[in-house]
Amino acid sequence: MFVGFDYGTSNCAMSFIENGTAQLIPLYGGDAFVPSTLYALERSFIAELIAAQLTDESDKRSYAQKRAALLSQARAGKIEHDLDQVDEGIFFGSEAIAHYISAPGEGYFIKSPKSFLGASGLRQQSVDFFEDVVAAMMLNIKNRAEQHLQADITQVVIGRPVNFQGINALESNQQAQTILAAAGKRVGFTDIEFLFEPLAAGFDFETRLTxxxxxxxxxxxxxxxxxxxxxxxxxxxxxxxxxxxxxxxxxxxxxGNDFDIQLAQKILMPHFGMLSPLKTGLPMPLMPFVNAMAINDIGAQTEFYDAKTGFLLERLTRETNELELLERFIKMREGRHNFAVVREAELGKIALSSQARHRFPLDFIEPTLAPECSAGDYAEASAQxxxxxxxxxxxxxxxxxxxxxxxxxxxxxxxxxxxxxxxxxxxxxxxxxxxxxxxxxxxxxxxxxxxxxxx
CATH class of the missing domain: 3.30.420.40 (ATPase, nucleotide binding domain)
Structure with missing residues (x-):
């Protein structure tokens, strides 16, 4: 059976043809859209999930050799968490978000992996990891779709953007599409085609043109x-x-992720000490705040959680004139709440599309913390x-x-x-x-x- 698969940055969806018309497949109850998120109690569980569903013996052996260290860690992880199967410790979509928010310092959480697929300079280890993450998410959606359709899905058209990255676009696009194709093959799609996403959206519209x-x-x-x-x-x-x-x-x-990040940086981060005056007369360094909210940038996240950033923040606590604001930021960093802050920015962005003002409930940082933003403020933050x-x-x-x-x-x-x-x-x-x-x-x-x- 064939399907269309929108493996999106924010959400994933799949469609099939019924009575000549494209229909979205309900994946979670009546919901056809799955947030593009994954949470695993152990990172190694992702590799074992993929290994467990491979049917070709040659593929199975090859994959086991390449992921030998991870598969060994997964076996130890199952014992530690008292699990029979690793799929008991992997969650997708809204369930992944809920598990992450409840315990951000534990487990492994990834949001919008599609944003990273075209990143320049990815080492083979990182490419392998993204193949596994994408494959795990595809497998979840494919299994749910097959359960609904009561049929095996082997042929798929997957959407892709014109450019995954603005820099080195040709290499970036080739790398990202190769990762998507490898992941798709790994979960059982035997025939894979790609189509530009805006053209796909247009084809749906074209069916209604007279x-x-x-x-x-x-x-x-x-x-x-x-x-x-x-x-x-x-x-x-x-x-x-x-x-x-x-x-x-x-x-x-x-x-949309960039609008969320800009809103979080420009509207929320000043409440965490960004732009605060220093006793030295020098400006507050911006990069820790920018990196904190740049959740779709691997390098930024690595730098944000690097020990050097911790040393810098410790020094800034002695230099800032608004210590209580910077302490909020440090608390957010220690609790790994930056994803949750950007998530609140996303919800605020949605709210400001239909209302004049919005308060951002950040009580997971501080009980009464709820910065306010107007639709005009959001428009100004989004101007660039x-x-x-x-x-x-x-x-x-x-x-x-x-x-x-x-x-x-x-x-x-x-x-x-x-x-x-x-x-x-x-x-x-x-x-x-x-x-x-x-x-x-x-x-x-x-x-x-x-x-x-x-x-």
Whole structure:
């Protein structure tokens, strides 16, 4: 059986074709979307989970040799945690978030691994690790989908952004796609195809068009923003090769996660001592605060938890004029609560899309700590990111050499009125703006394409 698989930065979803129409598959009860998170009591459990489901004896031996040290650690970990199977100690989606927030200093938590797949300079050990993490998440979704469909899934179209990273894009894209393909093969997908996510979102929209249109698809996802100018409609929809309909394309690693991080850095971190005056007259160093909130940057997280940062913060406690604020920051670092702070920023971002003000409940740091932010403050904090998205839209339009008839906006972050206002500023009121299923249109479009490729 074939499916479309949106392995997203923020959420994952899968679709299949029923009665000629793409349908999202319920994965957790009636919920078709799974947050892209994983929590394991031991990091080594992830490797054993993958090893346990391999059926080909040659693959099994090869994998066991490459992961021998991890598999040995996993056996010891099962004894320590009194588990019969490692899957009892691995959690996905909302369950992973809940386990992490309840005990951030224990276990291993990863959010949005897709953000890291194209990172420059990854050593083979890191590549192997991300293959395992991605495979474990894919396996969870594949098993749940097969249970719902009562069928084996062997063929898949997986969505991918135009560029996983802005730097060394060609190498980055090749590395990330290789990791996704290896993970997919490892969990039992025998035939794997890839499709740009904004095109997938557009294909879902195209099924509803009754006349030909030039459509600008603006897909603002969790980790990337992609813009595609595409010819769509009845004359184009049945073509398997759409290269000639593809007029312009841009993409960069700017997404919902970046809006969360900017909000956390600029609105929340001043309540933790960022920008506090020092007795020396020198400015408070910014990097510890920037690194703390940059949860999608491996290097930043490594530096934040490095001993050198601890020594720096200890010195700053003697130099700051606002000790109580810096002590909050140190408490957050010691408790590994930075992911939870960014999570509250994300929830606040969502709230500010429909309300004028929001308070961020940070009582896990301090009982009465609840900084407040207005929608205007959020817009100001997001201004630099919005300028980058505007540049992507303008470049895609310039490449196409033509203005769109319709702007189709999709992706979870595109729900923000800031994105709609930005498009209005660029094109005025004469061009229609159509909202897709902000979370499901990519998955649905991948299902449409899977039918054309495999059906």
């Amino acid at each position: 006349e030909n249109k030039t459509v600008l698809v603006v897909d603002v996802g969790g980790g990337t923003t992609d813009c595609s100018m595409v010819l769509m409609g009845p004359q184009h929809i049945q073509q398997l090769d759409r290269a000639q309909d593809f007029l312009g394309h841009t993409g960069e690693r700017i997404g 990111l919005l300028q980058k998205i505007a540049a992507l839209i303008s470049e895609a339009t310039l490449q196409a050499g033509i203005k769109p008839h319709v702007v189709y906006i999709t992706g979870g972050s595109a729900k923000s009125p800031l994105i709609r206002n930005l498009i209005r500023e660029l094109f005025g009121d004469e061009i229609a703006i159509v909202d897709g299923d902000h979370f499901g249109s990519v998955a649905a479009g991948l299902g449409v394409w899977a039918k054309r490729v495999f059906g």
